């Protein structure tokens with residue numbers, strides 16, 4: 605069966621032109637001339653891909669993309685944005701809204717067809733969308749060790765549960781079974797729970813089973829931290845275990861926050877396939893940014909859609925040399941969703957006392973930034 609493509613374009617001439625060109629190449633075409641029409645056709649006519657114009661009167665393409673992503677029935681529909689605007693900020697906005705590809709007009713027919721084919725092949729490979737989980741699963745991935753990934757996960761988790769996600773059920777997990785500081789940072793004793801679960805048959809990992817091994821923090825946050833013993837000494841999670849664990853919990857809870865540590869070993873690659881969002885933790889230094897560039901490039905290769913990624917900058921040391929937000933955004937081609945300022949003394953006190961920074965000094969600049977980030981994550 606030919607692939608069915610929904611073309612969303614307010615300009616009738618362009619619509620005819622693209623439609624005819626694609627029809628000649630064997631695609632089945634449906635058309636919409638505005639946002640609301642596009643949304644209804646996307647649901648009712650089950651297209652395989654959407655070609656979306658950005659500049660339209662009324663609801664623009666960004667909004668259409670956002671709504672398609674927010675609706676479980678169209679959340680995984682491949683979207684190519686087609687627009688006259690080619691600035692980096694436009695592209696970032698397009699990806700952020702949920703586009704998988706972004707092409708600047710005029711686009712050569714051969715290129716358009718190549719992109720369409722690539723995207724269709726990609727979504728065929730990924731298969732039909734799996735069941736829509738109840739909760740949001742959010743990963744925290746450091747560009748290298750020691751940049752503050754666990755600190756960010758802990759403080760953001762606490763900021764969420766004490767702020768926009770108050771009354772919701774959330775869990776913080778250190779997916780690595782060893783070398784873990786997550787529980788310690790929260791003033792909890794190291795737990796064997798993950799180690800026990802790692803030895804179970806992954807098929808039997810239901811939310812209930814998993815939660816009997818979780819600790820509860822004073823804020824209500826559930827915690828599955830690993831052991832502080834070196835990784836490699838304790839049995840680690842297989843990708844199958846990690847997937848079963850996160851899927852089961854996301855089916856039950858509102859937020860599943862995962863400290864992924866660093867690197868793209870098999871466990872992290874598996875998680876990246878289905879996490880709702882990944883916060884990439886970057887140190888805004890020359891070396892940090894170069895590593896970030898490499899990691900973000902890999903996320904593209906692994907087909908983590910841009911709408912599922914955001915960069916958080918963590919400045920650990922005070923310096924006047926820190927590059928500005930715009931410079932970093934331009935360099936990385938990604939949206940910066942949070943900037944955590946240096947707070948060495950507070951970070952030290954927090955670690956010593958096992959009390960997250962946002963609780964130790966809720967009025968501090970750093971706490972305010974964690975709260976902002978929590979608002980952003982909750983609103984996605």
Ligand SMILES: Nc1ncnc2c1ncn2[C@@H]1O[C@H](COP(=O)(O)OP(=O)(O)OP(=O)(O)O)[C@@H](O)[C@H]1O
Nearest residue numbers: 746749750751752753754755920945946947948951
């Ligand atoms: N905003 C900050 N200002 C100053 N120091 C910070 C800040 N955030 C975190 N730190 C400190 O940086 C160090 C590393 O933090 P953390 O353990 O969270 O990093 P990580 O990336 O998870 O490390 P690992 O690779 O070991 O898992 C800790 O000593 C922590 O207290």
Ligand SMILES: [Mg+2]
Nearest residue numbers: 753754785865
């Ligand atoms: Mg850590």
